[in-house]
Amino acid sequence: MQAADKIAVVEKYVQAFARNDMSLIEEIYADDATVEDPVGSDALRGKAAVVVFYQQAFNSGAKLELTGPARCAGNAVAFPFCVNVGTMKVHAIDVFEFNSAGKVVTMRAYWGPENVTV
DSSP: OOHHHHHHHHHHHHHHHHHTOHHHHHHHEEEEEEEESSTTSOOEESHHHHHHHHHHHHHTTOEEEEOSOOEEETTEEEEEEEEEETTEEEEEEEEEEEOTTSOEEEEEEEOOGGGEEO
């Protein structure tokens, strides 16, 4: 994957939240994907579990706002953003790792209590 392809996936991810579009989430994730949000929590395994996670986020009204450029290296992309849910903001950095088909196989979200404001 080229850097532009990885960045396009990040843009699709943000669009999914803007539109509450689960089909975009399903499109970017591999069937055997894992999501660890935040890092250190139990990882969700498999697309079905990932979809449930994102449906809960969509139901909360969460919207994403990129706060800086994506950084690409190897088979991964990292990107800083803010999750806005009502008056709460979570400043995070997500890292997507891709398989050879260009699907996200691992998503790890880096944030902690000190990154949450109300």
